[in-house]
Amino acid sequence: xxxxxxxxxxxxxxxxxxxxxxxxxxxxxxxxxxxxxxxxxxxxxxxxxxxxxxxxxxxxxxxxxxxxxxxxxxxxxxxxxxxxxxxxxxxxxxxxxxxxxxxxxxxxxxxxxxxxxxxxxxxxxxxxxxxxxxxxxxxxxxxxxxxxxxxxxxxxxxxxxxxxxxxxxxxxxxxxxxxxxxxxxxxxxxxxxxxxxxxxxxxxxxxxxxxxxxxxxxxxxxxxxxxxxxxxxxxxxxxxxxxxxxxxxxxxxxxxxxxxxxxxxxxxxxxxxxxxxxxxxxxxxxxxxxxxxxxxxxxxxxxxxxxxxxxxxxxxxxxxxxxxxxxxxxxxxxxxxxxxxxxxxxxxxxxxxxxxxxxxxxxxxxxxxx
Numbered sequence: 001x002x003x004x005x006x007x008x009x010x011x012x013x014x015x016x017x018x019x020x021x022x023x024x025x026x027x028x029x030x031x032x033x034x035x036x037x038x039x040x041x042x043x044x045x046x047x048x049x050x051x052x053x054x055x056x057x058x059x060x061x062x063x064x065x066x067x068x069x070x071x072x073x074x075x076x077x078x079x080x081x082x083x084x085x086x087x088x089x090x091x092x093x094x095x096x097x098x099x100x101x102x103x104x105x106x107x108x109x110x111x112x113x114x115x116x117x118x119x120x121x122x123x124x125x126x127x128x129x130x131x132x133x134x135x136x137x138x139x140x141x142x143x144x145x146x147x148x149x150x151x152x153x154x155x156x157x158x159x160x161x162x163x164x165x166x167x168x169x170x171x172x173x174x175x176x177x178x179x180x181x182x183x184x185x186x187x188x189x190x191x192x193x194x195x196x197x198x199x200x201x202x203x204x205x206x207x208x209x210x211x212x213x214x215x216x217x218x219x220x221x222x223x224x225x226x227x228x229x230x231x232x233x234x235x236x237x238x239x240x241x242x243x244x245x246x247x248x249x250x251x252x253x254x255x256x257x258x259x260x261x262x263x264x265x266x267x268x269x270x271x272x273x274x275x276x277x278x279x280x281x282x283x284x285x286x287x288x289x290x291x292x293x294x295x296x297x298x299x300x301x302x303x304x305x306x307x308x309x310x311x312x313x314x315x316x317x318x319x320x321x322x323x324x325x326x327x328x329x330x331x332x333x334x335x336x337x338x339x340x341x342x343x344x345x346x347x348x349x350x351x352x353x354x355x356x357x358x359x360x361x362x363x364x365x366x367x368x369x370x
Contacts, residue, residue: 024065024066028062028065028066029066029067031062032059032060032062032063032066032067032075033075035055035056035058035059035062036056036059036075036078036079036082039055039056039082040082043082056079056082056083056101057079057100057101057104059075059076059079060072060075060076060079060104060105060107060108060109061104061108063075063076063108063112064108064111064112064115067112068112068113068116069109069110069112069113069116072105072108072109072112073105073109075105076102076105076106076108076109077105079101079105080098080101080102080105083098083101084098140167140169141169142335143364144169144170144171144176145171145175145176145243146176146243146247146363146364147169147176147178147243147247147361147362147363147364148334148335148361148362148363148364149169149178149359149360149361149362150334150335150336150337150338150359150360150362151167151338151357151358151359151360152338152339152341152342152356152357152358153165153167153355153356153357153358154308154342154352154355154356154357155355164182164183164184164190164193164194164354164355165180165181165182165183165306165308165355165356165357166179166180166181166182166183166194166197166198166357167179167180167181167304167357167359168198168201168202169359169361170201170202170205172205172206173206174205174208174209174210174242175242175243175244175245176242176243177201177205177211177214177240177241177242177243178240178241178242178304178359178361179201179238179239179240179241180238180239180257180304180306180357180359181194181197181236181237181238181239181257181279182236182237182238182257182306182307182355182357183197183236184234184235184236193222193225193234193236196221196222196225197218197221197222197236197238197279199221200217200218200220200221201214201217201218201240203217204217204218210242210251210291211240211241211242211251211252211253211291212253212288212289212290212291214240214253215238215240215253215255215276215279215288215289216288218238218279219255219279219280219281222234222235222236222279222280223280223281226280234280235278235279235280235281236255236278236279236280237255237256237257237278237279237307238254238255238256238257238278238279239252239253239254239255239257239258239259239260239273239304240252240253240255241253241260241302241304241361243361243363247296247363247364248295248296248297249293249294249295249296250293250294250296250302250363251291251292251293251294252271252273252291252292252293252294253273253276253289253290253291253292254273254274254275254276254289255276255277255278255279255289256275256276256277256278256279257278258270258304258305258307258310259271259272259273260294260302260303260304261302261303261304261305261322261323261326262294262300262301262302263300263301263302263303263326263327263330264297264299264300264301265299266327266330266331267327267330268303268323268324268326268327268330269323270323271292271294271302272292272294273292274289274290274292275289276288276289276290277289296363300362300363301330301334301337301360301361301362302360302361302362302363303326303337303341303358303359303360303361304358304359304360304361305322305341305356305357305358305359306354306355306356306357306358307354308352308353308354308355308356308357309322309341309345309352309356309357309358310322311353311354312345312350312351312352312353312356313350313351314348314349314350314351315349320345320348320350322341325341325344326341328344329341329344334360334362337358337360338358338359338360341358342356342358
């Protein structure tokens, strides 16, 4: 259990770092100090190092990239001191050269001050954005009821945690239910629709007795949201699952979404489902999707992937063979499998142009739970 929490914590930290952006490389932070030390040491070793004094003028601008105004000002002072001390043999700048370096140092302090305030504001905005997106798509628990869960998501729009894909797993009065969906479009424009669909799913999980009714509730949500909006074209694909109380079967409803892949004893294949139309085009009375029951055995796992992975292409235009690759990756445990899929896609050189999401569900038979 401790190792699972560790992996979950690492995934959370990785996603936060990805959202906030990487800090400057360490060598960029060290470079101004190294340059000052190197030039100073060279001037002590030989009196002929006086010609290197011009390099000190680059230190304040370099400091702006990594340091705040105080540290930048300190480095600027050290540069001027190094130029004026006779012992360094660098005390030969003309008045114009010295004034130029002082001006550059003062300007660097000002730029560093402006950058620091801008970074603080961006940090606040990113923290707010992260909190909102965490509320939309929270980190999955390790287990919901008697179903082990693991998820992975990469938004096509860089710098965001949530795109057009979504998933959730809930335990309710009718058993453990899960959903994965893909909203038309991606990026921040799709977040409002994702919020609406997840809200409809979570509410329907509590009071709708079957998956077809849950799908109808989600469809109605999109239909209502797009009513009166000209050229709304608001729709989404989704697949819904409901596990039986003994974990020996799972009911599946597919609404225009690729079916789950069943992993069993080192083999993997697509489950056979009855495809229905996407959400948002009026399922009620218009050939709604049909519920299909899939038998499960101990050790079975279900993997659901979004279109971003199914439609990933290599240099020759061939699609990523998801079921075949799942068989090759089936030795991974459920917690590691979602990220292993993404690593495999990138390693094999497949290009992913859409949001990429994987959800792995590993039902635990009631006799083995706990």
